[in-house]
Amino acid sequence: MTPRTVPAARGDRRRWVTRGHLVAAGLLTLAFVSPVYLTIVNAFKPQDQIIRDPAAPPAPPTTHNLTDALARSDRIVQIGLTNSAVTVVASVLLIIPLGAALSFWLSRRSARLRRIVLAGFAAGLMIPPAVVLLPTIRVLAFLHLDHTYPGLVLADVGGGYLSFAVFVYSGFLRSVPVEIVEAATVDGARGLRVWWTIVMPLLRPATATVAIFLSLWIWNDFMNPQFILGPLHGQTITTGIYLSVGQFSTDYAQLFGVMLLAAVVPVAGYLALQKQFIAGLTSGATK
Structure with a gap:
């Protein structure tokens, strides 16, 4: 490996590490946000919609x-x-x-x-x-x-x-x-x-x-x-x-x-x- 390729390899490694951190942060954020999302959307859906698809948005929303x-x-x-x-x-x-x-x-x-x-x-x-x-x-x-x-x-x-x-x-x-x-x-x-x-x-x-x-x-x-x-x-x-x-x-x-x-x-x-x-x-x- 020539001296010029060493900094390039290190730069590629840093980019992959940064992308891995972003993916991990995104998954962690999704894990924390998903219960809040499910609570909000299912609070405005009837029972049959909740059982059929809990993650779907209410269609139409209801306040019952x-x-x-x-x-x-x-x-x-x-x-x-x-x-x-x-x-x-x-x-x-x-x-x-x-x-x-x-x-x-x-x-x-x-x-x-x-x-x-x-x-x-x-x-x-x-x-x-x-x-x-x-x-x-x-x-x-x-x-x-x-x-x-x-x-x-x-x-x-x-x-x-x-x-x-x-x-x-x-x-x-x-x-x-x-x-x-x-x-x-x-x-x-x-x-x-x-x-x-x-x-x-x-x-x-x-x-x-x-x-x-x-x-x-x-x-x-x-x-x-x-x-x-x-x-x-x-x-x-x-x-x-x-x-x-x-x-x-x-x-x-x-x-x-x-x-x-x-x-x-x-x-x-x-x-x-x-x-x-x-x-x-x-x-x-x-x-």
Whole structure:
């Protein structure tokens, strides 16, 4: 092989590698987008079209699936959406101030103590939720909070969600100048006032990131509501979808209508907070 052919061979190899990466990225994107596409198109198709060809677009589209889902006698959509929204709001409103306050307290402690505490929270992220589910239910039963929504919220707050919030806030607080906190302290502000009036406004992008991630995770959670609440004591939208699947036959048209209605709320919340979410991600990556 002559010296001139070596760069050409390397260029051909790079082009093939680039094309392989593009094909792999396209297939991966298709794998993530296909469930969303199937949910949308089948939410506007009757049962016979769904069974005949699930991937085909609706011809013609119909809104009967959505109206039938909303008109169910058990009001599974209305009750599920309300309970999920209340659970998400209550959990996030507790996790955000707890995570931000703890992260601010850690930022003012020694590096050794910070590493020890963060290692403990890292364990909360690494341990699978199913491993600690039974002990969590035992603790809630001892507190007489099993089969209750306050117990479900308490399980969300005490789980790995708080660990995630602490890690996000701790990373973002490294970009906050220490001089700002010191200046507020010199002016006579105490620790709680410094955290609430000085630090929290600076953490707005990180708060949006934490709120979006935690809201999606808690909204989509199935295991905690199913086992902590129990099927006879309450339901969220995820357990409602599970109850919509029949044991011997399933109304897929109505099921896809319920699934589409369940996805409207988190998508609307993301669109409302996407600017702060993107700002939080870019700030954490560049500062």
